[in-house]
Amino acid sequence: MTETYLSIQGVKKSFGPTTVVRDFSLDVGRGEFISFLGPSGCGKTTMLRMVAGFEEPSEGRIVVGGKDVTHLKPNQRKIGMVFQAYALFPNLTVAQNIAFGLRVAGMPKAESAQRVQDMLKLISLPQLGDRYPYQLSGGQQQRVALARALAPKPRLLLLDEPLSALDAKVRVSLREEIRSIQKELGITTIFVTHDQEEALSISDRIVVMNNGRADQAGTPFEIYNRPSTRFVANFVGTLNVLEARVLDAQAGSVDVAGQVLALDRDLAPKRKGDMISLALRPEAVSLGRAGARTGALAATIADVHFLGSVIRVRTKIGDSTVSLDTFNDPTMPPPVSGTPAELAFAPRDLMVLAD
Amino acid sequence: MKAGKFWAWLTFGLGAAYFIIPLLATMEFAMRMRRGTYSFDAFAVVFGDPRFQQTFGYSVVAAFFTILLGVLIVVPTAYWIRLRMPHIRPVIEFITLLPLVIPAIVIVFGYIRMYGSNSPLPFLGSARGTDALLVIGYAILALPYMYRAVDTGLRTIDVRTLTEAAQILGAGWGTIIMRLILPNVLIAVLSGAFLTFAIVIGEFTVASLLNRPAFGPYLQNIGANRAYEPAALAVITFVVTWGCMSVIQMLARFAPKSANRPD
Numbered sequence: 001m002t003e004t005y006l007s008i009q010g011v012k013k014s015f016g017p018t019t020v021v022r023d024f025s026l027d028v029g030r031g032e033f034i035s036f037l038g039p040s041g042c043g044k045t046t047m048l049r050m051v052a053g054f055e056e057p058s059e060g061r062i063v064v065g066g067k068d069v070t071h072l073k074p075n076q077r078k079i080g081m082v083f084q085a086y087a088l089f090p091n092l093t094v095a096q097n098i099a100f101g102l103r104v105a106g107m108p109k110a111e112s113a114q115r116v117q118d119m120l121k122l123i124s125l126p127q128l129g130d131r132y133p134y135q136l137s138g139g140q141q142q143r144v145a146l147a148r149a150l151a152p153k154p155r156l157l158l159l160d161e162p163l164s165a166l167d168a169k170v171r172v173s174l175r176e177e178i179r180s181i182q183k184e185l186g187i188t189t190i191f192v193t194h195d196q197e198e199a200l201s202i203s204d205r206i207v208v209m210n211n212g213r214a215d216q217a218g219t220p221f222e223i224y225n226r227p228s229t230r231f232v233a234n235f236v237g238t239l240n241v242l243e244a245r246v247l248d249a250q251a252g253s254v255d256v257a258g259q260v261l262a263l264d265r266d267l268a269p270k271r272k273g274d275m276i277s278l279a280l281r282p283e284a285v286s287l288g289r290a291g292a293r294t295g296a297l298a299a300t301i302a303d304v305h306f307l308g309s310v311i312r313v314r315t316k317i318g319d320s321t322v323s324l325d326t327f328n329d330p331t332m333p334p335p336v337s338g339t340p341a342e343l344a345f346a347p348r349d350l351m352v353l354a355d
Numbered sequence: 356m357k358a359g360k361f362w363a364w365l366t367f368g369l370g371a372a373y374f375i376i377p378l379l380a381t382m383e384f385a386m387r388m389r390r391g392t393y394s395f396d397a398f399a400v401v402f403g404d405p406r407f408q409q410t411f412g413y414s415v416v417a418a419f420f421t422i423l424l425g426v427l428i429v430v431p432t433a434y435w436i437r438l439r440m441p442h443i444r445p446v447i448e449f450i451t452l453l454p455l456v457i458p459a460i461v462i463v464f465g466y467i468r469m470y471g472s473n474s475p476l477p478f479l480g481s482a483r484g485t486d487a488l489l490v491i492g493y494a495i496l497a498l499p500y501m502y503r504a505v506d507t508g509l510r511t512i513d514v515r516t517l518t519e520a521a522q523i524l525g526a527g528w529g530t531i532i533m534r535l536i537l538p539n540v541l542i543a544v545l546s547g548a549f550l551t552f553a554i555v556i557g558e559f560t561v562a563s564l565l566n567r568p569a570f571g572p573y574l575q576n577i578g579a580n581r582a583y584e585p586a587a588l589a590v591i592t593f594v595v596t597w598g599c600m601s602v603i604q605m606l607a608r609f610a611p612k613s614a615n616r617p618d
């Protein structure tokens with residue numbers, strides 16, 4: 001990470017008796033693309049609105065470029081924002097919409113017209129300057145909203161679920177376009193979404209939010225492969241969770257539904273007899289003999305879904321269900337439900353979930 | 356199907372007749388001033404009457420200021436309530452309805468008691484002051500129509516998000532109201548303005564009791580003392596109102612387009 005540009009320090013926000021954001025701290029580097037990821041109602045929008053200045057934190061500070069902006073009004077922050085509902089001004093043309101921030105800032109006409117043209121080119125809609133918002137598709141409107149936010153050269157770009165009102169195909173192409181424009185301009189960006197795939201695919205770092213807290217901040221790779229809490233592990237990707245009882249914390253040996261399993265790590269401060277949750281991604285498990293992989297558990301095949309190139313198998317270990325995907329091998333008969341099977345995995349792929 | 360259409364047309368025809376026949380009769384009567392033949396004498400008399408010109412002009416100016424005052428009060432208020440205090444909207448709606456319930460005469464007597472020349476706010480001490488009071492009174496009489504029109508206009512846009520979008524682009528309240536809110540409720544403001552104009556042109560009670568040379572008292576005066584001229588005046592008033600409505604229709608066509616009103 002380069003030098004810190006945006007710093008959110010111990011922010012808390014309450015509306016009356018309900019606390020919506022708590023203990024939120026985050027340092028964002030210049031030019032970084034950060035996603036706030038979390039389920040609906042977890043406080044993503046509220047945190048973003050505090051950065052924008054629409055809400056005032058109940059506690060904590062927000063610093064941009066070394067300057068404390070915690071109590072600055074939104075119209076003094078020089079921030080660009082894109083809203084879920086497009087929010088283009090219906091009475092203005094596309095060009096006038098993009099020029100709005102420039103006019104407010106008092107930029108001379110000729111200069112602002114040039115900048116509008118540049119922005120229209122940036123969003124690949126150079127011909128549409130004279131259209132009104134209602135004459136554009138949702139995807140086009142959202143690109144115009146992006147251009148309008150970027151035209152005054154803001155210090156930060158904030159996007160609140162900008163893609164969720166669009167259909168699936170546009171959503172994917174536009175998120176890539178947003179990312180490439182962001183890289184081209186090198187603008188520090190916060191992108192709010194409840195869609196894990198969206199966050200994983202375009203972010204430098206993801207902040208997973210749960211119940212007003214930042215549960216974990218890390219690269220998509222870290223978030224997916226090394227989730228630090230049970231919530232993160234569950235929310236990002238599909239996860240098989242196994243309940244286990246510690247047999248020997250130091251040696252890392254546990255009991256899963258009557259089977260002994262050796263983990264490759266020290267489980268302290270857990271002690272003998274404590275319950276822990278282990279998690280496995282479906283892609284980390286395979287059917288059959290353990291072979292080079294050392295972890296193995298006996299299971300029963302519960303059901304089999306033939307999906308074409310992939311076969312999704314659900315197995316039971318005691319009361320827990322473990323899903324896994326195997327590739328369809330035409331020379332091999334598919335697994336049969338009700339038969340016993342052995343699950344193989346590398347012990348380092350087993351995650352121990354904090355609660 | 357056919358029968359349904361027949362009854363629809365019949366109802367429409369009856370309604371139109373109910374509306375048009377009295378108008379035609381009034382017109383016919385107004386044209387009978389000269390014995391034995393139709394003429395526009397009554398209209399000539401009315402238009403030639405300097406008091407007609409003065410009172411009509413006075414009321415048009417009063418209407419203009421009433422509309423201005425109404426827009427200045429109602430647009431920011433309705434906007435602010437939608438933006439920040441949606442919970443008190445029912446209260447405001449109730450207040451704006453009061454002028455429909457409280458007779459104008461009560462309002463005027465209140466004014467006369469409160470703003471007499473000995474009061475701390477002696478509006479009635481000068482002619483200008485009384486004019487101002489008249490305009491204020493009119494603005495209150497027009498409040499139910501103006502507020503409702505503007506509030507309906509505001510409902511068609513996402514006031515909060517648009518406001519925030521403008522704020523984050525650096526706009527202050529003045530810019531937001533002038534460049535964003537007003538243009539988007541222009542049609543609504545125009546229809547409110549039209550209603551206000553219609554109310555002010557025909558208003559009698561307030562103007563008469565404040566003793567202002569307005570069109571309403573003039574109409575009443577002519578109506579009580581002449582035969583043919585009142586009919587001519589009625590037709591003229593009707594044409595003026597009708598003309599207003601067409602102008603507003605045309606303005607609406609040229610007004611900025613919006614997502615809520617394609618075409």
Ligand SMILES: Nc1ncnc2c1ncn2[C@@H]1O[C@H](COP(=O)(O)OP(=O)(O)O)[C@@H](O)[C@H]1O
Nearest residue numbers: 015018020038039040041042043044045046047
């Ligand atoms: N102005 C407000 N007053 C009271 N509660 C609010 C307000 N804004 C948001 N909340 C509450 O805060 C919680 C988080 O909201 P939000 O930040 O919009 O979540 P997200 O964007 O993650 O879906 C929700 O339970 C919501 O009801």
Ligand SMILES: [Mg+2]
Nearest residue numbers: 044045046161
């Ligand atoms: Mg939200």
